[in-house]
Amino acid sequence: MAxxxxxxxELIVELTWWEKITARHADVRVPLAAVEKVTVERDWRRAVRGEPSRGVWIGDLLYLGVREQADVRDFVAIRPRRGPVARVDLRPAASPFARVAVSDRVPEATAATVRTAVSHHLLAPAGSGCADPDPAPRRRPAWLPGRSPAPAPPAGI
Structure with a gap:
């Protein structure tokens, strides 16, 4: 299961090969900066909203794919009989989805892991590499071939 x-x-909803085919969707990738709230829903019905758009919806067995409500899209990978669901609410315009909901064997631990990653991402200093995707290029050391540490001799000597 997902x-x-x-x-x-990134926060990734990793889907198995058959889930990708069934949902007609690849793994869902969301930047950690887009995560607004992470909760655990005891009742899976509280995590599902809107109408089925793309995917598979089998009664009390499987909810897998994209759901839409007004101009909001959610991605769900829920097996109702498996118990609680990890629900991630996302900031508008930061992701193609407003919510991601996934059935999980240990949803409390998964939610805690996501919360920790988000808090570390938000607290990371500007120069830590998290916010600087294009660092300044490195200069070649003088001792590498093609570079001479000594100035060239004057012409005519």
Whole structure:
């Protein structure tokens, strides 16, 4: 079943091969900066909103794909019989989705992991590499071939 994972500066809903085919969607990738709130819903129905748009919706068995409500899109990967759901609410315009909801075996631990990653991302200093995707280019050391540490001799000697 799908699972939430944090890789670098992204929150990823990792789907199995059959879930990608069924949902007609690749893994969902969201920047950690887009995460607004992470909760655990005991009742999976509270995490699902809107009408089915793309994916599979099988009664009390499987909810997998994109759901739409007005101009809001959510991605869900829920198995109702598996218990609680990890729900991630996202900031508007920062992601193609407003909410991601995933069934998880240990939703409390998953939610805590995502919260920790988001707080570390938000608290990272500007020069820590999190916010600087294009660092200044390095200069070649003088001892590398093609570079001479000594000035060239004057012409005619």
């Amino acid at each position: 699972r939430l994972a944090v890789r670098g500066e």
